[in-house]
Amino acid sequence: MNTFDAIHARRAVKKFDPHHKMSEEEIHQLLSLALEAPTAFNIQNWRFLLVQDPEIRKQVRAAAWNQEQVTDASLLIIICADLSAWKNNPERYWANATQATRDFILPAIHDYYDGKPQVIRDEAMRSCGLAGQTIMLAAKAMGLDSCPMDGFDFNAVGKIIHLPEDHVISFMIAVGKKTVEPHSKPGQLPYAEIVKIDRF
Amino acid sequence: MNTFDAIHARRAVKKFDPHHKMSEEEIHQLLSLALEAPTAFNIQNWRFLLVQDPEIRKQVRAAAWNQEQVTDASLLIIICADLSAWKNNPERYWANATQATRDFILPAIHDYYDGKPQVIRDEAMRSCGLAGQTIMLAAKAMGLDSCPMDGFDFNAVGKIIHLPEDHVISFMIAVGKKTVEPHSKPGQLPYAEIVKIDRF
Numbered sequence A, B: 001m002n003t004f005d006a007i008h009a010r011r012a013v014k015k016f017d018p019h020h021k022m023s024e025e026e027i028h029q030l031l032s033l034a035l036e037a038p039t040a041f042n043i044q045n046w047r048f049l050l051v052q053d054p055e056i057r058k059q060v061r062a063a064a065w066n067q068e069q070v071t072d073a074s075l076l077i078i079i080c081a082d083l084s085a086w087k088n089n090p091e092r093y094w095a096n097a098t099q100a101t102r103d104f105i106l107p108a109i110h111d112y113y114d115g116k117p118q119v120i121r122d123e124a125m126r127s128c129g130l131a132g133q134t135i136m137l138a139a140k141a142m143g144l145d146s147c148p149m150d151g152f153d154f155n156a157v158g159k160i161i162h163l164p165e166d167h168v169i170s171f172m173i174a175v176g177k178k179t180v181e182p183h184s185k186p187g188q189l190p191y192a193e194i195v196k197i198d199r200f
Helices: A005-010 A024-034 A054-062 A088-094 A101-113 A115-141 A154-160 B003-009 B024-034 B054-062 B088-096 B099-113 B117-141 B154-160
Strands: A046-051 A075-081 A145-149 A167-176 A195-196 B046-050 B075-082 B143-149 B167-176 B195-197
Touching: A005 A195, A005 B003, A005 B024, A005 B117, A024 A046, A024 A075, A024 A115, A024 B003, A046 A115, A046 B143, A054 A075, A054 A154, A075 B117, A088 A101, A101 B003, A115 A167, A115 B003, A115 B117, A145 B003, A145 B195, A154 A167, A167 B117, A195 B167, B003 B117, B003 B195, B024 B046, B024 B075, B024 B117, B046 B117, B054 B075, B054 B154, B088 B099, B099 B117, B154 B167
Parallel strands: A046 B195, A195 B046
Antiparallel strands: A046 A075, A075 A167, A145 A167, B046 B075, B075 B167, B143 B167
């Protein structure tokens, strides 16, 4: 599917066919595309947790205002971030670069994040957003639909998935085969209110 | 361009042709595609500031470690978010919905964000990430390249662009015609380290 068409056609879908299955190959393809999303300093701070066990899906649904897409979707991805990624052997992220690049970038990574928890958290949410849209557009191009969700009890879901102490959940994406067309967009702001030139 | 190809081909590019111009139509097309990105509760909290004035570009470059893509790119987009979007006449975001939907969703928006500054900030960064990847993939599909950037002095850039008190900058994207192919990826983590099943 053409990129512009995928961007236009992607809509949040809440009614999925509970009998539709994604193959292992399709899941691998979708997540491999997510891994192409950019991260600052290439720290690859996102972690994608796929909830495959139906019992865990039920628990997550109970922590998500009982929204049916949580259990009906073919795939439920909880988009998380590792807040320690920047300091967890960052040499790995630049292993194929020149020594000169490594000598420059590794101290830069340290200085950018060290002692700055809000900067680290902002990076987590931003990275997850970048990867999440990659997933949703790729799903559309695979003939599937998606629903981005942040309407759930983050602490409860964190407990269910054994979220490590130094990780955060950013949001979830349900992916599957839609059974109902979404409504038309509910109220979009005009271009001129969103796009500004030079200064606010 | 096919969506999968755009996802694979998008790379952070730092060397742009300073003589390449984007037409007004191309800029409008690119930003219109950004407006298709999803936001929680449709609050459309992103704001896209285009730095067109060469003098302001120079000021931003000085606040961005003198990185040349800031002035050489055809378009420089500072991706910001309005932290008050959720409470600034949210009826607008659901104007075309049914009264029943509005009656449900408007109190839900209030309760989700009211008194929760970290939730509001997370939403800002996440929304900007979702829109930013839309911009970068759309740019690729238009035959252009991009560079996502958060290596700059956020406070200094905020002053230059007269960022309102209740707005934040998430990151910048430089868009233009590349002059040099990017290096191969510097060190990607294995799929199994990033993609988890059911629990951490």
